[in-house]
Amino acid sequence: MSPSSSRQKIYGLIMAITSAALWGLSGTCAQFLFEQKGFDPERLVCWRLLAAGVILVTFSSTKKNNDTLRIWKKKTDALNLLLFGILGMVAVQYTYFYSISLSNAATATVLQYIGPLLVVAFYAIKYRRWPILAEYASLALALIGTFLLVTHGSFDQLVISEAALFWGLLSALALAFYTIQPVGLLRKFDPATVTGWGMLVGGLVFAFFGKPLDVEGIWDLEAWIAFSYIILFGSVISFYFFLKSVTxxxxxxxxxxxxxxxxxxxxxxxxxxxxxxxxxxxxxxxxILTTIVLLALGTRKKKEGKESQIHLPG
Structure with a gap:
């Protein structure tokens, strides 16, 4: 490996880890806004989708050979994009933020990461194949991890509310749909285009329910910093770092x-x-995190010609 390629790999690793850390911190900022500034999950989701969507679509339009408008030319692509924006982007954002409001950012984020296991289950059913050993082990670890997280090992009671558990698991299901549904679009269009339009469409539709103009909460300097972080670092910059690391x-x-x-x-x-x-x-x-490692290693071994498939986090 040449020094330049080795250096690029190091840059890629740093960017991927940084993007994940930025996403994780955005959940904690949301918890801060909910608990200490009186923000509402519906409005925060709506603002995040609209602001980040506009920025990402604009960014996509500046790229060479951009496909910002071409994605809307075919009816099937346009329909899939609408489904991704409404049923994918809105669902994964709202269930996650609402789960945070009912529990905390740490628990909500960990519960959401059961989603990749649901993706594996979907493809196992779709292609009618038995799971491999790593997938069975992942299922067992995910079940044990979830049990410990929500009960602390007790069979008698939950340490989080039933509503928090329900919305946390629902966010995992939403993450699975959000991962599977746009695969066809990602094979044809730039991920920034797909995600930007998904956020913008989802935000516009959700605006009818989230009432973004009904401003609530304490808008002091701390709130503005946390809110700006969620939009810029927790959405746009983190997504850019992730895409760069993929290359x-x-x-x-x-x-x-x-x-x-x-x-x-x-x-x-x-x-x-x-x-x-x-x-x-x-x-x-x-x-639960060990399940991600096992699933990733199992997928890498199979190498079913899907290396170009990109999972959209955040």
Missing amino acids: LIGPSTASLLCSVEPLAAAGVAVVWLGVYFGPMDWLGTLF
């Missing part, structure tokens, strides 16, 4: 490194917001 180290490695996101969310929530995350919580988190 340097490949989508499989970049997606695997995104498992840093729950650790970042948990660590910052504990240090900044004083969220209690005990030994059972960390153990459950470790089990």
Whole structure:
């Protein structure tokens, strides 16, 4: 490996890890706005989608050979984009933020990362194949990890509310749909174009329900900093870093490194917001994150010609 290619790989690894950390911190910023500034999940999701969508679509239009408008020319592509924006982007953002409002950023982020296991289950059913050993192990670890995270090992009670568990698992299901549904679009169009339009369409539709003009909460300097972080660093810059890392180290490695996101969310929530995350919580988190590693390694071994498929995080 030449010094330049080795240097590019290091840059790619740093960018992938940084993007995951930025995404994780955005969840903690959302928790801060909900708990201490009186923000509403519906409005925050709406603002995030609209602002980040406009920025990403604009960014996409400046790229050479951009396909910003071409994505709307065919009815099938336009329909898939609408479905992605409404049922994918809105669902994954709202369920995740609402789950945070009911529990905390650490728990909500870890629960959402059960989503990749649901993706594996979907393709196993679709292609009528038995799961491989790594996938069976991932299922067992995910179940144990979730049990420890929500009960601390007790069969008698939950340590989070039933609503928080429900919305956390729903966010995992939404993440699975969000990962599977736009695959066809991602094979034809730039990821920034797909994600930007998905956010913008989702934000416009959700605006009818989220009432973005009914401003609530305490809009002081701290709130503006947290809100701006969610839009710029937690959406636009993190997404750009992730896409850049994909070109340097490949989508499989970049997606695997995104498992840093729950650790970042948990660590910052504990240090900044004083969220209690005990030994059972960390153990459950470790089990769930191990499923991501096993699934990534199993997928890499199969190499079914899907290296060009990019998972869209965030």
